[in-house]
Amino acid sequence: MDQMQDMKKEYEQLVEKVSPKSNTVRDCARAFWVGGLICTIGELITNIIKSFGYNQDEASMLTTITLVFLGILLTGLDIYDSIGKYAGAGSIVPITGFANSMVSPAIEFKKEGYVFGVGARMFTIAGPVIVYGVIASVIVGIIHYFI
Numbered sequence: 001m002d003q004m005q006d007m008k009k010e011y012e013q014l015v016e017k018v019s020p021k022s023n024t025v026r027d028c029a030r031a032f033w034v035g036g037l038i039c040t041i042g043e044l045i046t047n048i049i050k051s052f053g054y055n056q057d058e059a060s061m062l063t064t065i066t067l068v069f070l071g072i073l074l075t076g077l078d079i080y081d082s083i084g085k086y087a088g089a090g091s092i093v094p095i096t097g098f099a100n101s102m103v104s105p106a107i108e109f110k111k112e113g114y115v116f117g118v119g120a121r122m123f124t125i126a127g128p129v130i131v132y133g134v135i136a137s138v139i140v141g142i143i144h145y146f147i
Helices: 001-018 024-051 056-076 080-087 097-108 116-123 123-146
Strands: none
Touching: 024 056, 024 080, 056 080, 056 097, 080 097
């Protein structure tokens, strides 16, 4: 029993030694300013679209489409992963992170073909989000109908 505890302690020391050290303050600051920058870009796009005479709802929809497109484009150009490594959760939280999570598996499995590679893997991460989103919208719709 004593030998097992010594091995466990030795293992924990090895893990501590080889694990990368995290700088929480730096990581939070990076996530904050990159996520804020993405949101600021979204607001700029919304204001530009509204300047062409679109109302708030139409501008919001077009901004969402534009940000998803930019997220997909940056993922395809292998830029978004670098942003993600730098900013962490700051790049994942905005809608561009959702676009990245949809496209990354598809790009990774492209060599397996368009049906079994791209088509099957595209919804690996996004599938559960879509399913729970639909279920939540049905529940909210039923509650709204009865209230």
